[in-house]
Amino acid sequence: QSALTQPASVSGSPGQSITISCTGTSSDIVNYNYVSWYQHHPGKAPKLIIYEVSYRPSGVPNRFSGSKSGNTASLTISGLQAEDEADYYCSSKRSITRVFGGGTKLTVL
Amino acid sequence: QVQLVESGGGVVQPGRSLRLSCAASGFRISVYGMHWVRQAPGKGLEWLSFFSAEENRNFYADSVQGRFTGSRDNSKNTLYLEMKAVRAEDTAIYFCARDGPHWDVDYWGQGTLVTVSS
Numbered sequence: 155q156s157a158l159t160q161p162a163s164v165s166g167s168p169g170q171s172i173t174i175s176c177t178g179t180s181s182d183i184v185n186y187n188y189v190s191w192y193q194h195h196p197g198k199a200p201k202l203i204i205y206e207v208s209y210r211p212s213g214v215p216n217r218f219s220g221s222k223s224g225n226t227a228s229l230t231i232s233g234l235q236a237e238d239e240a241d242y243y244c245s246s247k248r249s250i251t252r253v254f255g256g257g258t259k260l261t262v263l
Numbered sequence: 264q265v266q267l268v269e270s271g272g273g274v275v276q277p278g279r280s281l282r283l284s285c286a287a288s289g290f291r292i293s294v295y296g297m298h299w300v301r302q303a304p305g306k307g308l309e310w311l312s313f314f315s316a317e318e319n320r321n322f323y324a325d326s327v328q329g330r331f332t333g334s335r336d337n338s339k340n341t342l343y344l345e346m347k348a349v350r351a352e353d354t355a356i357y358f359c360a361r362d363g364p365h366w367d368v369d370y371w372g373q374g375t376l377v378t379v380s381s
Contacts, residue, residue, distance in 0.1 A: 157307060188366035192308075198373060199267075200308070200358070205367040243308050247366040250315065251322050252298065257307035 158182065158244055158255035165261040171232040174258045176244030178225050188247035189227040191220060194257075195240045204229060236262050265289040265370045267359050272375030275349055283375060285342040285359030293337040296362030299344050301355035302374070309355075312344070313362065349379045 159177040166172040176189070183189060191204035202211055204220040207227060217238075219230045227246070231238055239262040244255040271283040285297075299311040312333045313322045321333045332345040342359050356374040363369030 157309070160307075186366070190363075190365070190367035192368070192371075194308075199371040200360075200368075201371070202363065202367055202369050205363065205365040205369075209365070211369070245308075245310075245368070251313055251324070252310045252366075252368070254300070254308040254310055 156253075158246060158253055160242075160244060160255040160258045162256070163259045163261065165263055166231075166234045167263045168234050168236065170234050171230060172234065172260065173231075174229045174242055174244075174260070176227040176229070176255050178227070178246055178253070180225070182246035182248040182253050183222065183227055184225045186247045187222065189220065189222055190245045191218075191229045192243045192245065193238075193240050194243060200243070231260070234262050238262055265361065267361065267370060267372035269357060269359055269372045269375035272357065272377045274378045274380055276381050277350060277379055278348055281346045281349060281377060283344040283346065283357055283359075283377070285344075285372060287340045287342065287361075290361070291337070292335055292340055292342060297333075297335070297342050298360045298362060298368055299331075299333060299342075300358045300360055300368075300371075301353075302358070303352070303355040306355075308358075311357075314342070316362075346377070349377075351379050353377060354379045 192200040194200040207222045208220040266288045275281045334343045358374045360368040361370040
């Protein structure tokens, strides 16, 4: 059960925008609009920030947005802030189970 | 509010067994699907198992199928993960998490560290 593919790291300056990609297959991202994204500050509980490709849970700033095209989902963070520095993971439904990406470390310069 | 607290981690020798617990509060686990996910050192999240409340059964990743068993005690509102024949590659932080309504995972615990070492 291979993981979804994410870049290992991205970086940006405060105020800038960054995009993190998440590539899957026909077993997951292609055939399901159930892509979710999680923000994880090490030592803390991961936090859901995007569900169903592009929806934000209550309380998540609209600086966070999601999209999908074909086998690739994307998370965009606009107006970067220092507190956005964290690890980000994508996930998709895969049959009855779930699959996660390898994670992307976001550094705010 | 929803809270998940994992416990039971520690150092365990290869080939031995260990049981992790996840105490839930703020909701009843009997009506929710629940996941176990782990993060090995320097690695990403790896989905391990899902207990489907609708089907009343567990589903497992190939990497742990046959060695790990999920269970729950609804009276204690607690989820368990029984780990048998542990290997060095099972060293990780283990998270329990609640299945969300959108095929997502809407709440997570902070995790418990399992170190497999002789």
